[in-house]
Amino acid sequence: MQGIDFVQGEVRITTHREHDDLLSAGLGLDGLKGALAPFVNPAHPAAQELRRRAIQTSWKGIADLGPLGGYGTVYGAVPPVPGREYQAFAKLAGAQQPHRVLVQVPDGFDHAHRCLVVTASSGSRGIYGAIALAGAWGLPRGCAVAYTDKGAGTGYFDYADDSGVALSGERAKRGTAMLEFEPAANGEGIAFKHAHSGDHPEADWGRHVLQAAQFGLAMLDRAFPEQAPFTPQNTKIIATGLSNGGGAVLQAAGLDEQHMLAGVVALEPNVHVAQHGRALYDYATEAALWLPCALTDARFAAAPFARDANGAPHAAWAARCASLHAQGLLKATELEHQAIEAYEHLHGSGWTDQALATAASSTILDVWRVIAVAYGSAYLRRDANAMPCGYRYTTQVNGKPGVVDDATRAKWWTDGSGIPPDIGIGLLGGTDDSADPQLPGISGLRKLWTAEDADARVLQASVHALAASLPRKELPLWVLHGADDGLLPTAFTSEPYIAWLRAEGRRPLYWKLPHAQHFDAFLALPGFGDQHLPLLPYAYVALDRLWAHVFQAQPWPEELPTPVGTARGAGALQASMLGM
Known part of the structure; x- marks a missing residue:
């Protein structure tokens, strides 16, 4: 098996079959849309309960699962996908703090088309933060999916009781288990990895993605030893991500000296180019x-x-x-x-x-x-x-600084966004x-x-250290971005990046999509979704096109006309509105 000397401690292997699958933790689309999965013991939920709720909140945070959004009818699906998960803490060389890596290997892995999708969480979300994109597209197709939290995540550390988050997602005291984030011994309030690790995770996003791909290949060796080794030469690695995850896969594309990646699809990327655009x-x-x-x-x-x-x-x-x-x-x-x-x-x-x-x-x-x-x-x-x-960040009870209970702490890993304010945590x-x-x-x-x-x-x-590097000329690369994005405007991010690539002789595909904006999940809000369209259906189409190129030798186009859809309006999304 390939070396994974970057792993810190154990690799946690769990099976997920019957009523607990990889894609929805057994909830299915209706369950994902419903109320948050409860805990039998709210103060000390079991690891399986934590996983289910973390997957559910990750779906809700990324996809429009509202009654008018069309997920599961117009586009997308959430079929049951049984399989195994391999999860570990890993470190980059020179880093002070670990990060999470996770590989989902479906029982229906397509051995004829050996495929590994690698992705990074959007925003500062936890390890399942890209499941609605990478997992939803890759797992039903028979691909394994490797995730990284890219040095962020929801492993909040509470100085009040000296506790953080263990590999299982359960709370643990300092010194009793390896923690997702363990800051210096003395402090007050709340600390979390993205802001307080002392590392510079954003500058290393690309390295995180490439390391997750390495971990994915190694876990495929474990899952199918009779077919090992899995390498970039015999297993196609497709990188995809959205928002910060989109920026991460573009950073990875520029650092991929070993030619690990077979292609990249990035949505609304937080990408910065030196001397171009704005940070x-x-x-x-x-x-x-x-x-x-x-x-x-x-x-x-x-x-x-x-x-x-x-x-x-x-x-x-x-x-x-x-x-x-x-x-x-x-x-x-x-x-x-x-x-x-x-x-x-x-x-x-x-x-x-x-x-x-x-x-x-x-x-x-x-x-x-x-x-x-x-x-x-x-x-x-x-x-x-x-x-x-x-x-400073501090715990809050009824809107005022105070010590929170165990039930509140337990929800941080599952419900948190990765950047407070969050449940029971305030920014003061x-x-x-x-x-x-x-x-x-x-x-x-x-x-x-x-x-x-x-x-x-x-x-x-x-x-300055965040600037993306130039990807190799022959790498298929596709950037999709909503024309109405008000968080990462195209004028500051995708457009200068694409212009730079083209000026340097690269031929990326670029869709600036009318009526799409940054948060598909916001489309369920009253008065908001009727003016916009979701991005995920376009991403799934782009990934389908990349698959056809990688596995069926279909030509990679030099350019494609951008679909011109129509805003959803007050009714439900219809396929014709997407303009595809």
């Missing part, structure tokens, strides 16, 4: 500061979440306009004209009207500030008690008692990008 930290901090004011402009009155229940601009957003004026960043004295100035500022820095309108959802949910805090701490390599701008600090209380912290986060002091130089150097 996430740059436009996220800009958005946190300026978007609340700009979205009070009348042109966004019909955008979902851009107005309060009475149809008026949100009071907090109007207060931001006043703050920007007080800082001398806006000249106008009336809200109407301040909003226009803020809009023009953002428009001048590359934001499109489509991205701004959709970004109202991320703004009302405080996503920009939450991202900037966690990523800023990661870039500065700060621990939980030395975060920038006075921020960076505020004052003004009408715009979040302004001090947000301004401080923005200055880490615009200033030239020591901290700013460290952060900027960390962002």
